[in-house]
Each structure stands twice: as C-alpha cells, then as structure tokens.
Amino acid sequence: MDDATTIPNTRRFFVDPAWLRSDQIEIDDPALVHQWGRVLRLSAGDRVVLLDGHGLAAVVEIAAIDRKRAHGHVIARCQAGGEPAVAFDLYLALIRPERFEWALQKAVELGARRIVPVAFARSLPSDRADERRLARWQRIATEAAEQSGRGRIPAVAVPQPFAAALAASVTADLAILLDEQASRHLREVVSTHATARQIAIFSGPEGGIDPAEREMALGHGLQAVSLGPRILRAETAPLAALAMLQYALHS
Structure with a gap:
C-alpha cells in the first residue's frame, strides 16, 4: 500500500487540521479542488497526502471529485517527517x-x-x-x-x-x-x-x-x-x- 513516502511531492497538500479529524474527508476549497481535478487530473482511486502543518500526515484515497468538491477517505495516518533535527x-x-x-x-x-x-x-x-x-x-x-x-x-x-x-x-x-x-x-x-x-x-x-x-x-x-x-x-x-x-x- 502507498504511504506518505511513496506518493509524489506534487500530491502533498497542507490543509486545515480540522479536515483531518474524521476518516471521511470532504474538500470544498475551490483552489484545491481545481488543482486536483484540472491541473493534476486526479480521479477516483488516486491518493494524496494531506498534512496538518504540525507534523502529522494522512494518506487519503479520492472517492469522487467534481468541479466543486472532492470526497475521500483516510487509509493511513503517520508522522509527516521531512524536518531537520535542529x-x-x-x-x-x-x-x-x-x-x-x-x-x-x-x-x-x-x-x-x-x-x-x-x-x-x-x-x-x-x-x-x-x-x-x-x-x-x-x-x-x-x-x-x-x-x-x-x-x-x-x-x-x-x-x-x-x-x-x-x-x-x-x-x-x-x-x-x-x-x-x-x-x-x-x-x-x-x-x-x-x-x-x-x-x-x-x-x-x-x-x-x-x-x-x-x-x-x-x-x-x-x-x-x-x-x-x-x-x-x-x-x-x-x-x-x-x-x-x-x-x-x-x-
């Protein structure tokens, strides 16, 4: 199974930590939905990494995406990594x-x-x-x-x-x-x-x-x-x- 270390950096996104409180994710941010659907051409079954900005990451599989919203579910949670010790x-x-x-x-x-x-x-x-x-x-x-x-x-x-x-x-x-x-x-x-x-x-x-x-x-x-x-x-x-x-x- 993919994890946060195997998903391309182009699919890593900092989001509102509140969005990650549930395992069912709904994204209604117009800019982010546009980037996923129109720029990256993501679709159902693709996976992204959502980060809370404080060191935690969630691997999310997209279930559906249209022009206004994206839906997905968390398949793994982990420490985000990537930070220097100093x-x-x-x-x-x-x-x-x-x-x-x-x-x-x-x-x-x-x-x-x-x-x-x-x-x-x-x-x-x-x-x-x-x-x-x-x-x-x-x-x-x-x-x-x-x-x-x-x-x-x-x-x-x-x-x-x-x-x-x-x-x-x-x-x-x-x-x-x-x-x-x-x-x-x-x-x-x-x-x-x-x-x-x-x-x-x-x-x-x-x-x-x-x-x-x-x-x-x-x-x-x-x-x-x-x-x-x-x-x-x-x-x-x-x-x-x-x-x-x-x-x-x-x-």
Whole structure:
C-alpha cells in the first residue's frame, strides 16, 4: 500500500487540521479542488497526502471529485517527517522583493523553521512589506514546504526592526551574524556548538551591516562568522549558511 513516502511531492497538500479529524474527508476549497481535478487530473482511486502543518500526515484515497468538491477517505495516518533535527530561525534582511522571495523559498527547502524579515539600517525604503506582501510570503513558504516534502509549515513572521529581532533571538542555543569582516569561519564556531538544537541566523542586506548594528549584535551575544573568502549576495549568504550548518550538524 502507498504511504506518505511513496506518493509524489506534487500530491502533498497542507490543509486545515480540522479536515483531518474524521476518516471521511470532504474538500470544498475551490483552489484545491481545481488543482486536483484540472491541473493534476486526479480521479477516483488516486491518493494524496494531506498534512496538518504540525507534523502529522494522512494518506487519503479520492472517492469522487467534481468541479466543486472532492470526497475521500483516510487509509493511513503517520508522522509527516521531512524536518531537520535542529530548529533554524532565519532573520533575513528585507531586500529587493524578488530576491527576498527567492531566498525565502530556498530557505524553506533547506529546512528553516521560521523566517523573520528584518529591517536593517541599510535596507531600502522600497524593501518594506505590507499585509498583502506578508500573505504572499507565507503562501510561498507553504508551497515550498509541500514541494520539498516537509511536514510543518515554516512561519513567516511580521517584519521587525533590527533591535527587536536581536531581542527575539536570545532563546537560541547559538546566534550568528553572517559578516564578511568576521575573523572566524562558520565551521570553527559550529564545531564548538555541536549539541545546539536551536540556531538563529542573521543575514544582512545588499549594502552590508552597519557598524552600529554589528556592535549591537555582538553586545547581544551573537557571534560574527565568515562563510569564506568570497563576498556572497544578500540572498545567497543565508542559503550557504543553512547548507553548511545542516551538513556540520548532520541535521
């Protein structure tokens, strides 16, 4: 019998947890029904994975589908999986919208638990976000989590000023500031924190980190780290850091 690990990622969908309380499933969400019937061409007998966004999955066999509704029944329930052992909170600088969205999508694929947009001193006024953009970012994160086989939906927080973001990161086992001027490589720092289970990553804007922000971060206990001799773009650096950390921590 198919299970959540054998069904293609294109058939994984985050849904309202209330829909999964019963073994008989009725889907009346127009966008989801359209995607199943018109885009994926699913029909009676096909199976999908429905996820509650909190780590649980249900394998559902479609019984019937038309233009307005889909009906099915749960044939298996399981842990969704797909989550790293370490919780990575990415404090990502507000940069050009298209670059921010690309970094957001890839960070979710690489396992970020939470993405916090941060207004650094050198973030541009045009990089600010409104409610519509925030909703779009959460939608991008949800779709990236579905595609990459994750079991939880990473949260995209309301944008925060730099000082507030620093205050929010104090609960992390390790908090790092990606800084091309740092004398210590990320590899050196993470080797002394092999048991860390929550890591905060601060990644700055295209104009770099303001000296006052660097001083403030170090005062809050962040460790400034380098990713190597090359200067990476604002949207590339956090992804490189996530990949390095997961490799080093076997996460």
